[in-house]
Every structure is written in C-alpha cells, then in structure tokens.
Amino acid sequence: MSIIIKNLKKYYPTKKNLVKAVDDISFDVKPGDFLAIHGASGCGKSTLLLMLGGLLHPTGGTVDIKDVNPYKLSNKACAAFRTENIGFVFQQFHLIPYLDIRDNIMVPALASYIEDLNMKVDESLEKFNLLERAHHKPSTLSIGEQQRVAMARALINSPKIILADEPTGNLDPDNSEIVLNTFKEFANQGGIVIMVTHEKSAINAAFSNIALDKGKLK
C-alpha cells in the first residue's frame, strides 16, 4: 500500500537548454507516513508532487501507488484511480467561485459516486468549523476558511493519499495548525500525506522529510 518511486525524472526541453526539474529520484513512502518535501524555490517540488499524483507524465522512471503505475492506465482509468485514491490541496485553493461552500466540498462527487455524500459533507463542515458558512460563496470567506474548505473537499472521497502543495503558505499560524493537525490525524489513521513546503514549522510537524536541490535528493 505504499508509494514507491524509482529513478523518477522530469525534463522540460526549452529553447535554450534542457531543464531537469526532477532528476533521477527514488524513495518510498509507507502508509501512516506524513512526508514533507522541502527545498529552494524552483528545485522541482511541485513537479515531483504532480508526478506522484498521476497528473504529470514523467520523462523517465516509475511511480507505483498501491502496486499500480497510474501512467500505464488509460486516461479514464487514471482519472478514476486519482478520484478514488488521492486528495489534493493546493496553495491557491482553487475553489469554484460560483458554488457555495457546501457545493464546493461536493465537487469530487462529479467525478465518482461517493457513498453517504450528504452525511459526509455535514460531518466535514462541522469538523472544519464551516457549518455557518455552508451556503456562502468562497469569495466571502477568509483565507483560512477557504483553505479549510479545500481540505474538506480533498477528504470527501475518503482518499488513501493526500498530496499538498504549500498548503500553509498563505495561512496564519492558527489555521496552519488546523491543517497540519488534520494531516497528522490522517496519517495516523493509516493514510499517506505528502506535503511540499518551505516552512520550518510545517517540516517539523511532518513525521519525516526529504530535501530537494536542483531536482535531486539532497
């Protein structure tokens, strides 16, 4: 049930030269781990995370999630695999502006059937302290509230893995703590959290961490 990556590479050919965003990285992540990936800006953190999430075809190497290489699946199967297994959290929360909070949390249900959806939405609204905001539009919410909505959305389909790119980048310490605590709890229940960050507090909160430097493991 772990994530195993081997010799993972992502090269971007540009006019001038070849940008080696991720260059020959291998590591495993076991269930129950909360891994922080850190490094300087432009070292390839986001690129690596997207490859782990099945969203970006690697130039070389393999990604195995639960013994499945998502890049060997058809587009449709890959999308279904993602929906079933992975929850995403981003620095920009990418909430849909015309849907209210409740509907935003329910968006993953557009891609796949989710059992007891309404009940789960109610639970997560309560969990993230958003009950009163359920029928407000995202633009009326504070940054912290918006990130909590994004968290609720990432968890609604009960994924096994959470991939987060700078989830606390825009948050105040209190809201950061809520997010990090949620991740710890998720990992403690057997899930995998892989979080890209450059914040000390976030790295410290994680159970383990790896550092990247110019596309390679440090």
Add this chain to the structure above:
Amino acid sequence: MLHLILKELFYRKTSTLLSFISIALAVTCLVSALSLLEGHKVLTDDIFQKAKTKQIEIMTKAEDKYRISTKDLGFNVLILPKAQNLSNFYADDFASKYMPEKFVETLANNRIVTVRHLLPSLKQKINWTEMKQTIILVGTRGEVPVIHKNPKKPLQQPVEDGHIVLGFQLAKDLNLKKDQTVTLLGEEFNISLIHSPRGNKDDITAWIPLAASQKILNKPKLINAILALECKCAWADIEKVKKELEKILPETQIIGMERRKAKTRKEIRTTAELLTKNSIKDILENRKNQELALQSFANILIPLVMLTCCIWIGFLAMTNVRDRKYEIGLLKALGLLSEDIILLFVGKAFLLGFIGSVFGFVIGAFGTSFFGGITIDSDINNVVFSGKTIFLIIFLTPFLSILASWIPAIYAAKEDPAEILRGE
C-alpha cells in the same frame, strides 16, 4: 453537472446575458424576417381574394348597366300598311301598299309610346326611263319633330329639295358625278351626294325628298313605311310595344327590327374581366417583386446575423474558458475527464441557445405582430408557428450555439491540470 452549469450561468451574469441577448437577437431577427415574409404572402393572398371579389362586383354592375341601357335603347320597329302582304315585303324589301303620311303625326303626338325618331318613307322599285336602269327610289323626309321631346339630330340626313342622293353602284353604272343634274321621270335633280359602297341594295338606290317622290310616283300624301326608332313605353317588351302601336295606328301592322347594336352582355363581361384581371395581375406582380426584394434581403441578412452571432458566441465562450482555467484544471485533477469538460461547455451552449431561441422566438413573433402591422392570424400561425418552423428554430439554434462553442470547449478540455496547478 447541470447544477454546475446553471450556477456558473448565474454567476457570470454579464457573459451569460451577452450570450443570451445575442442568441435571442439573432432568433428575433430570423423570426421577424420569416413572419414578415409570411405575412407578406398572406397579405398578398388576401389582396388577391379582395380583388377577385371586386372583380365579380364590377362585372355584376356592368351587367346591370347593360340591362338598363338596353331598356333605354327601346325598340326599333317598322310600320307598314295593314294590307301589306309581309311575304311580298320581305321578298321586295319595300311595301306595295300605301298609307297616309299623316300617320307620322298621329304617332308623334301619342303619349303612350314615345318614339325618338320617326322616318316616313316612300320606297319603290322603278325603271329610270331616262337612263334605262332599274333602281330603287326612296323618298324620305327628315325627322318629324316629336312634340314632347326636343328633336334630336336626325339619324338620316334628309335630302334637300331639288336634290338627289345616289348609291355607289348606280352612279358608277350611269357614270354620274356629284353636282351633275339628272332627270328622273321628268323631274330634274341635282346630285348632292354619292354614297360610298355599302354592299347592299343601297348601292342601287336613289334618295329624293318625300314630296318629290310622291309626285313622281303619283302617290300624293302617301307613304309605304315608317321607321320608328327607339320606341319606348312602360313595358320593356317588344310585343307590348307593337300591340300599343297597332292600337294607335289601327290601319297598320308593325314588325320588329334589329335593335341598334348594343354591347352584348358577354362582351361587357369579358371587358370587365379583362380590365380587373389586368389590375389584379399588376397588384400581384408588384407584391411578388416586393416579396422577392424582401426575400433577397432576408437571404443576406439572416446568414449574416447568424454568422455574427456564432462568432460572438464563440468569442464569449473562449473568454469564458480562459476565466475558468483554474476551475477546469481542478476539475480534471479531481477526476473529471476531457469529455466531461466538453459536456460542461456544450451543455451551457445548449441551454443558452435553447432559452435564447425561445425568447427570441416569442419576441420576434409577437414583435412583428405588434410593430410590423401583421396580425398573427391563423394563416401566419400555420406557417411561422408550424411544428417544422418551431422545431427548426428552437432546436437548430442550440445546435448552432453548440457549434459556435465547440472550439472553446475542445480548448478547455485540452487544458493540462499539471500546468495550471503547479502554482506560481
């Protein structure tokens, strides 16, 4: 999905409204053009029907007038002495029996039958001994003044005293010229006129004043025929007129003559028909031309409006795709497929097209009826509101709208979520 589309439509109100208005406008334009054209056709039919009714009216009126005018014309009769054998009269063309000339006055003075013209004559075939030629001699008198009516211009020019009028053939055979003096049975006459050929007995007839003929033929104060023209009485029936005349002049017998030529009923009918037909033809041609002009205008306008609308919709959809870049990336990251994204945009285009066309249809149809002076009567209803037209407009418009949004939708589906979500 529908929920998502609807929410998005209401969220981006300006874009939605713009798309909606342009679709509605295009459809309004289309429907108006159609209704105007149809209305024009219906009106043409209407005008045609009215003209047709008018034509029948005119024809009926013309016939009525004809009836009245023939009654006005009265009857022409020939009055002959009672003793005259009609068979002989018809064979010879003149009577061998005589009656007093004063019968003319008796007839003129009576009040029951009015006669417009009275032409007494003395007619006989004689041998012009001086010329050794058989001729028909007619002694005539001008019209007898009718007492209770202004004497009209005589129908026949009376021959002046001492003069003679000759038929064409007679003058030719005898080698006689105008103004020559001839002797007829001892009397001298000056030739005042030679008729042009008539192709009947007139060509061998000589006309002299009645009195002269009475003297030559030794029939003092006698005549053998009175031509009474335009006899009228209370009854428009020649038999009654005849009977009445025979009562007034018991010593005579009356025979009906051919009426003065009046236009026949059929002629009048044809003339009226022709006249009205031509005017109807003109109207129809005129309207046909107008229709063609309208049609060619619509032929240009409709595709132009449709095309402009399509381009505009496509442009708006493209803008919409750009606005929703992050949303699309997110939806794809969350597991929505490219097909789903296309469906999202196509569904929106369909909804916009459908609602827009319904609105446009209603505005166009009722707008033209209110402002175009065309009432939505059953005829136009049949055409513009026929199932076919409604189907074409209401269902083809969303289709066009989808077509216009197709490229932006494909573009949206191709968005790479990685590219969008990598941040920065």
